[in-house]
Amino acid sequence: MKRRNFLGTIGAGAAPMAAPAQSTSAASPKPLSIGLIGCGGRGSYLAQETLAVKAAGNPVDLKAVCDIYQPRLERLSTRLKAKPFSSAAAMLGEGAVDAVIVATPDRTHLPLALQAIRAGKDVYCEKPLSHWSQFDLLKQFVAEARKSKAVVQVGAQWVSDPIWTTAAQRIKQGAIGKVVHAQTGYFRYGDGGERGMPVEDPNAQPGRGLDWLAFQGDGQARPFSVSRFFQWRMYMDYAGGPIMDLYPHPLTRLLKALNVGMPERVVAVGGRYLFDGGREVPDTVDVLIEYPGGPSVSVLGTQGNASGLDTVIRGSEGTVTFDKSFGMTFTPRPGGEGASMTLNSQPFVQDHLSDWLHCIRTRQTPRCDIELGYTVQVALIMAMRSLTGRKVAFWNSSRETITMG
Numbered sequence: 001m002k003r004r005n006f007l008g009t010i011g012a013g014a015a016p017m018a019a020p021a022q023s024t025s026a027a028s029p030k031p032l033s034i035g036l037i038g039c040g041g042r043g044s045y046l047a048q049e050t051l052a053v054k055a056a057g058n059p060v061d062l063k064a065v066c067d068i069y070q071p072r073l074e075r076l077s078t079r080l081k082a083k084p085f086s087s088a089a090a091m092l093g094e095g096a097v098d099a100v101i102v103a104t105p106d107r108t109h110l111p112l113a114l115q116a117i118r119a120g121k122d123v124y125c126e127k128p129l130s131h132w133s134q135f136d137l138l139k140q141f142v143a144e145a146r147k148s149k150a151v152v153q154v155g156a157q158w159v160s161d162p163i164w165t166t167a168a169q170r171i172k173q174g175a176i177g178k179v180v181h182a183q184t185g186y187f188r189y190g191d192g193g194e195r196g197m198p199v200e201d202p203n204a205q206p207g208r209g210l211d212w213l214a215f216q217g218d219g220q221a222r223p224f225s226v227s228r229f230f231q232w233r234m235y236m237d238y239a240g241g242p243i244m245d246l247y248p249h250p251l252t253r254l255l256k257a258l259n260v261g262m263p264e265r266v267v268a269v270g271g272r273y274l275f276d277g278g279r280e281v282p283d284t285v286d287v288l289i290e291y292p293g294g295p296s297v298s299v300l301g302t303q304g305n306a307s308g309l310d311t312v313i314r315g316s317e318g319t320v321t322f323d324k325s326f327g328m329t330f331t332p333r334p335g336g337e338g339a340s341m342t343l344n345s346q347p348f349v350q351d352h353l354s355d356w357l358h359c360i361r362t363r364q365t366p367r368c369d370i371e372l373g374y375t376v377q378v379a380l381i382m383a384m385r386s387l388t389g390r391k392v393a394f395w396n397s398s399r400e401t402i403t404m405g
């Protein structure tokens with residue numbers, strides 16, 4: 001490929017990859033029946049997205065909703081006119097849904113997603129794919145998902161912006177030469193995403209209408225606290241701070257473009273430098289990931305300052321820069337071939353959901369499939385182990401294990 005054709009036949013600003021078309025003609029397929037697990041902030045948002053996708057002509061029905069906290073369950077089931085379930089097992093057991101969206105806190109993603117694929121369902125699983133302590137469960141899930149051929153989409157929706165697929169194609173064709181270095185990150189100010197999670201009912205108690213055991217899942221049994229239940233992102237038992245909550249987004253996009261597989265070693269440094277007072281998770285973390293033979297990848301960020309950085313992929317023959325609005329610019333190395341070119345970002349949120357629905361019908365591979373999800377999650381788990389253990393995490397590719405040194 002000539003480097004001057006970095007963007008190939010795609011003109012600046014044009015959509016390189018159309019959203020999957022869903023026919024609404026007389027030959028329309030039977031609507032897909034979806035069950036949503038987790039009726040909190042993200043679940044409610046994805047319910048809205050599903051309605052929007054349906055309104056745009058995609059044959060889909062949100063038939064059932066599930067939550068272990070009764071007030072949220074009632075609210076969403078009433079709004080959507082969907083059948084309420086207080087346990088995923090009951091929802092799956094009824095057999096009325098074709099596919100399941102999992103939008104619960106991190107620790108319950110994989111146990112619920114595993115139940116769903118064992119019941120023969122396709123799954124849209126929110127990021128992060130697992131809790132940071134669930135490496136063995138992650139491997140088990142990946143093995144079962146591969147075997148079952150379930151269509152699994154990881155909910156890192158920004159990867160559905162077509163510029164990442166375009167970047168992947170061009171980089172694979174050698175457009176920027178040998179890729180040696182890449183940077184990305186997540187910078188913002190405030191811990192509203194953790195401490196600011198709304199405590200809906202300060203007098204809530206476990207029991208009827210609030211299943212505290214199901215919330216804790218395979219984690220350590222703890223006495224109930226309203227903060228742990230409603231503000232779970234503050235606690236290492238259920239969350240992991242920026243590495244688990246924020247970095248799945250930039251790292252998934254970057255790894256989509258780089259297509260590098262598993263890391264060789266990962267080191268992470270950081271801590272709780274700004275926010276304290278009961279918050280367990282760090283607010284600032286820098287992660288360095290080395291892939292075999294390169295590139296070296298940096299994922300940097302803090303919640304103490306919103307002055308961010310562009311995502312940049314550096315090759316021996318040129319550079320690809322993704323600015324904050326995710327436009328993509330190719331720049332040849334000084335004296336190299338070709339002129340700078342820019343491709344604008346495209347809408348992507350509903351696309352991620354409709355990509356999953358399209359792949360359920362066609363049995364194609366979704367944009368954030370289990371293989372991409374696995375490579376992202378392994379790097380993030382290695383980063384968490386490095387951060388918490390203050391050591392370097394190494395990946396053993398033949399045994400698929402992590403060792404610390």
Ligand SMILES: NC(=O)c1ccc[n+]([C@@H]2O[C@H](COP(=O)([O-])OP(=O)(O)OC[C@H]3O[C@@H](n4cnc5c(N)ncnc54)[C@H](O)[C@@H]3O)[C@@H](O)[C@H]2O)c1
Pocket residue numbers: 037038039040041042043066067068069072088103104105106108126127128155156157214215230245
């Ligand atoms: N892709 C994105 O941009 C994005 C944005 C926000 C959140 N998320 C992810 O979505 C997930 C949920 O986040 P949130 O902000 O909606 O949290 P939330 O606390 O608002 O909602 C979680 C809901 O899950 C319910 N729940 C907990 N355990 C359950 C179980 N075993 N079975 C059924 N329901 C259970 C809770 O009662 C609660 O209503 C997180 O993993 C988060 O990382 C992704």
